[in-house]
Amino acid sequence: MDDRAPVRQPSLSSQIVDILVDKIRKGKFPPDCPLPPENQLASEYDVSRTTIRGAFDRLEAMGLITRRQGVGTFVRRTSNISNPLNKFVDFYCLIRDNGFEPGYRQISARLIVPPDEIRQDLQLEKDQLVLEIHKVFLADNTPIIYCTNWLPEWVFQDFFSPEEILLPGVIEPNFTEFFEIKCRQPLKYFISDVRSDVLKNCPIPENILEMEPLTPVLIINEIGFNEQDRPVIQSIEYHPGNRMKFQLIRLG
Amino acid sequence: MDDRAPVRQPSLSSQIVDILVDKIRKGKFPPDCPLPPENQLASEYDVSRTTIRGAFDRLEAMGLITRRQGVGTFVRRTSNISNPLNKFVDFYCLIRDNGFEPGYRQISARLIVPPDEIRQDLQLEKDQLVLEIHKVFLADNTPIIYCTNWLPEWVFQDFFSPEEILLPGVIEPNFTEFFEIKCRQPLKYFISDVRSDVLKNCPIPENILEMEPLTPVLIINEIGFNEQDRPVIQSIEYHPGNRMKFQLIRLG
DNA sequence: TAGTGGTCTAGACCACCAC
DNA sequence: TGGTGGTCTAGACCACTAC
Numbered sequence: 083m084d085d086r087a088p089v090r091q092p093s094l095s096s097q098i099v100d101i102l103v104d105k106i107r108k109g110k111f112p113p114d115c116p117l118p119p120e121n122q123l124a125s126e127y128d129v130s131r132t133t134i135r136g137a138f139d140r141l142e143a144m145g146l147i148t149r150r151q152g153v154g155t156f157v158r159r160t161s162n163i164s165n166p167l168n169k170f171v172d173f174y175c176l177i178r179d180n181g182f183e184p185g186y187r188q189i190s191a192r193l194i195v196p197p198d199e200i201r202q203d204l205q206l207e208k209d210q211l212v213l214e215i216h217k218v219f220l221a222d223n224t225p226i227i228y229c230t231n232w233l234p235e236w237v238f239q240d241f242f243s244p245e246e247i248l249l250p251g252v253i254e255p256n257f258t259e260f261f262e263i264k265c266r267q268p269l270k271y272f273i274s275d276v277r278s279d280v281l282k283n284c285p286i287p288e289n290i291l292e293m294e295p296l297t298p299v300l301i302i303n304e305i306g307f308n309e310q311d312r313p314v315i316q317s318i319e320y321h322p323g324n325r326m327k328f329q330l331i332r333l334g
Numbered sequence: 335m336d337d338r339a340p341v342r343q344p345s346l347s348s349q350i351v352d353i354l355v356d357k358i359r360k361g362k363f364p365p366d367c368p369l370p371p372e373n374q375l376a377s378e379y380d381v382s383r384t385t386i387r388g389a390f391d392r393l394e395a396m397g398l399i400t401r402r403q404g405v406g407t408f409v410r411r412t413s414n415i416s417n418p419l420n421k422f423v424d425f426y427c428l429i430r431d432n433g434f435e436p437g438y439r440q441i442s443a444r445l446i447v448p449p450d451e452i453r454q455d456l457q458l459e460k461d462q463l464v465l466e467i468h469k470v471f472l473a474d475n476t477p478i479i480y481c482t483n484w485l486p487e488w489v490f491q492d493f494f495s496p497e498e499i500l501l502p503g504v505i506e507p508n509f510t511e512f513f514e515i516k517c518r519q520p521l522k523y524f525i526s527d528v529r530s531d532v533l534k535n536c537p538i539p540e541n542i543l544e545m546e547p548l549t550p551v552l553i554i555n556e557i558g559f560n561e562q563d564r565p566v567i568q569s570i571e572y573h574p575g576n577r578m579k580f581q582l583i584r585l586g
Numbered sequence: 587t588a589g590t591g592g593t594c595t596a597g598a599c600c601a602c603c604a605c
Numbered sequence: 606t607g608g609t610g611g612t613c614t615a616g617a618c619c620a621c622t623a624c
Contacts, residue, residue, distance in 0.1 A: 093593060119609060130595045135610085143395075145525070148563050151610045152602030156563070160525060167528060168420050170584040272584040273397070276419060277576045278530040278550040298530040298550060304584065311400050311408070324529045332422040332524040332556065345612060371590060382614045387591085403591045404621030592620075601611075 094129050098137035101127075106146055106157055116154040117147065144169070145331045167330040170272050170306075173219045173227055174255035180326070185220030188250035189290065193235065200232050203305055204313045211235040213247060217254065218290055221325070228286045228320040237314050238265050261315075267308045269315075274304035284320050297322045346381050350389035353379075358398055358409055368406040369399065396421070397583045419582040422524055422558075425471045425479055426507035432578070437472030440502035441542065445487065452484050455557055456565045463487040465499060469506065470542055473577070480538045480572040489566050490517050513567075519560045521567075526556035536572050549574045 092100075105111050117123070120138070124131040138155060141147045145166065149155045177184035196204070196212040204212065212232045219227040231253075238247055241264055246252060253260045262268040282295035299322045306315040321328075344352075357363050369375070372390070376383040390407060393399045397418065401407045429436035448456065448464040456464065464484045471479040483505075490499055493516055498504060505512045514520040534547035551574045558567040573580075 095593075121609085130597095132596090133594065136593085138610095139391075148523075149610065150562065150603085152604080152608080154609060158563075167582060168584060270585075271400075274582045274584055276528065276552065276580040276582060278552040278573075279576075280532060280548065280550055283550075296532065296548065298532055298535075300528065300530040300552075310402065311410075321530075324531075328528040330419060330526045330528060332420060332526055333522075347612075373590085382616095384615090385613065388612085390591095401591065402622085404589080404623080406590060406622095587624085588622105589624105590620100590622075593618085595617080596615100598614080599612085601609100603607105603609075605606085605608105 094127075094133050095136040095140075098123075098127060098129070098134060099140050102137065102141060103144075103146065111157050113157050113159040115157045117157065119154065143331075145329075167276075167328045170258070170269065172255065172257045173229070174257075176326075177219060177221045177226070180221070182221035183223070184255070185223060186250075186254050187218045187220065188254070189216035189218060189287070191215045191248040191250075193244060193248075196232060200316055203316050204232065204234050206234055213238070215253065216287075224325075225291050226321070226323075226325045228284075228290060228322070230285075230318045232316045234314065237261075237267055241265055261306075261308075265314075267314050269306050270309050270311070272304040272306045272317075274302050277301050277303075281322055286320060291322060293322055298324065300324065300328065346379075346385050347388040347392075350375075350379060350381070350386060351392050354389065354393060355396075355398065363409050365409050365411045367409045369409065371406065395583075397581075419528075419580045422510070422521065424507065424509045425481070426509075428578075429471060429473045429478070432473070434473035435475070436507070437475060438502075438506050439470045439472070440506070441468035441470060441539070443467045443500040443502075445496060445500075448484060452568055455568050456484065456486050458486055465490070467505065468539075477543050478573070478575075478577045480536075480543060480574070482537075482570045484568045486566065489513075489519055493517055513558075513560075517566075519566050521558050522561050522563070524556040524558045524569075526554050529553050529555075533574055538572060543574060545574055550576065552576065552580065 120131050120134045123134045148158050174184045193211050194214050212234050215231045217229050218225045279299050281297040299320050302319045304317050305313050308314045372383050372386045375386045400410050426436045445463050446466050464486050467483045469481050470477045531551050533549040551572050554571045556569050557565050560566045
């Protein structure tokens with residue numbers, strides 16, 4: 083089997099997005115600053131205005147810019163904070179991007195027959211196994227996320243032996259890369275639901291987090307899908323004590 | 335002053351969105367069903383393929399459809415549930431759309447000098463007043479949302495007297511309509527942050543909700559902006575007991 | 587190979603805003 | 606009035622999937 087992944091040129095629109103994100107993050111376009119007009123950017127990068135507008139659409143959805151008809155396109159004042167709930171990001175990167183020293187500990191990993199609910203969510207047949215992983219992420223050596231993943235065996239069995247897959251460091255710390263590159267199953271989207279609870283009601287081993295049993299916890303339960311809309315992972319994330327800010331742009 | 339609002343034809347793209355949402359909701363295109371190809375829809379509705387694709391972009395962001403290159407566009411299996419966190423919806427409609435009998439009670443309303451934090455969030459000068467409203471939404475006569483709003487006086491003072499604005503039924507139950515039609519300040523987007531806590535830590539009068547002090551609460555704190563990106567409302571919503579499902583699509 | 591969605595273009599016209 | 610973003614078109618080519 084040829085192991086080379088096909089190298090594909092990102093779309094012009096994506097390249098424009100990357101360029102502009104970079105310029106905004108580096109302060110070349112500070113908050114409240116008007117971006118150059120669409121037509122100017124189009125000729126500057128030698129693409130059509132449609133392509134620029136496509137890039138702007140995505141920057142707007144990311145919350146980086148806002149557009150005013152007849153006036154211009156502006157960098158949003160709040161653009162630098164943001165831990166966007168509407169986008170999926172590796173926790174490891176997330177923690178680092180928020181200015182903390184990221185850490186990762188795998189609590190356990192095993193191949194199991196899944197509980198019925200997980201089996202249904204992952205659309206599996208009765209005899210299919212899943213990998214269950216419990217793990218913790220740290221920020222400056224303090225645990226801030228407890229997380230359980232379930233991965234169907236079919237996702238990884240062509241690329242990893244049952245022993246290999248159990249090792250820490252195989253899936254994390256680059257979760258999305260594990261799926262995209264190592265398993266050839268890029269994650270297309272997650273369907274998540276968000277709820278609230280207290281720590282003592284969460285199935286987390288007591289000695290892991292060392293927090294008050296009544297600490298409030300934000301819980302995100304999500305199913306991730308591949309390009310063919312087949313579920314490839316279920317994940318429950320416990321965020322105790324509101325140490326992270328979850329931000330979100332809601333449109334009318 | 336002329337009180338007629340300008341009647342504007344919604345864009346072709348929006349009309350296509352409405353048509354398709356309607357057909358999906360009514361089961362004309364059931365879950366997993368392929369939608370007609372883009373070219374076919376384009377000629378069917380006598381618009382360009384670009385226009386159809388614009389509509390599909392929005393349906394995809396709403397989580398109603400998913401697209402597979404080389405295969406087709408499909409109605410998502412989970413399309414009917416959804417209480418989308420990434421979209422702003424009137425609570426009254428939300429409760430009704432989830433199959434409950436909606437109710438609304440205004441606890442209090444008064445014009446005040448805002449606390450510093452609110453004043454800053456709403457970008458107000460020292461001497462400007464805000465309307466502070468406490469309210470509760472009911473589903474089948476049970477309180478399920480406690481909510482506090484702060485509205486700058488400049489938003490409504492041209493359209494309501496200081497006495498009128500305090501009356502219940504002026505702002506709710508159609509929140510978005512109040513802003514868009516009564517105040518000529520359509521809401522463009524909200525910046526929200528989501529966190530978790532327990533009821534006893536929330537500034538909610540005890541006799542209102544009648545729940546355990548340790549009930550987990552999902553808290554959404556958000557600032558709403560008008561078309562000119564000026565903040566026109568701050569709102570804190572307390573959702574106790576996870577009676578509502580908050581769903582979300584997260585993209586890579 | 588035929589048909590699908592993904593990207594891109596060049597150009598047009600409109601609505602809105604500031605001057 | 607000129608410049609901005611918002612919408613739309615007709616057509617082209619590509620990448621991917623199924624057969």
